[in-house]
Amino acid sequence: HRVAVLGGYLGIKEGDTVRGTGQLLSVPVGDALIGRVVDPLGRPLDKQGVVDSPHRRPLESAAPGIAGRQPVDQPLQTGIKAIDSMIPIGRGQRELIIGDRKTGKTAIGIDTIINQKGTGVICVYVAVGQKESTIAAVVEALRERGAMDYTIVVAAGSSDPAPMQYIAPYAGCAMAEYFMYEQSKATLCIYDDLSKQAAAYRQLSLLLRRPPGREAYPGDVFYLHSRLLERSAKLANRYMIVARSAPAD
Secondary structure, eight states: OOOOOOSOOTTOOTTOOOOOOSSOOEEEESGGGTTOEEOTTSOBSSSSOOOOOSEEEESOOOOOOTTTOOOOOSEEOOSOHHHHHHSOEETTOEEEEEESTTSSHHHHHHHHHHTTTTTTOEEEEEEESOOHHHHHHHHHHHHHTTGGGGEEEEEEOTTSOHHHHHHHHHHHHHHHHHHHHHSOOEEEEEEEOHHHHHHHHHHHHHHTTOOBOGGGOBTTHHHHHHHHHTTOOEETTEEEEEEEEEEOO
């Protein structure tokens, strides 16, 4: 049997007793997380006390079926005129933001979150493999503009273990799904970025001795992202919009 340690591992030693909870991995969800910075397990990182929420959702859940989906016919205003006028983003769709390093991919996501002020859209920003200083700068930018009043930040920094970076997007998606399914609110989920999650999954797969494919990525790396992105949809009066960034290579 193999075990992935989520969190600190320095205190673990040979001979320690391990007990299973008998439950699927889940995260706290709900209004208590709005305005907070948490790790992929829902533990606070902003020194503002514990996250007191009675609600939880599993990280993995089935994507909505074809019959339950509605046509994408409502725009999500990003506040960037070139995007909104020429290639508008609809509520319920997925959008890839691709470009070289330092070309403004994160800035597009942050500007879109800021532009949702007063629209009733709940935003979730998931930072995967980013430097802690970069995450802190993003949080400060959102707080200065009042965007943290409707935003949740899920952070798995570059110094966090690979399993934490791997589950971070699923945790952010679960938090957004609560507002979509339970409160019928529109949600915007930004994954920054999924290439770092793929690298973390590659690291885990190599340790598990799974057969590597191109550039040592496992063969199911595409399913890794498809089962995440297909969870966004437009349902009856419920929306989830996903934007993800990735390097040009």
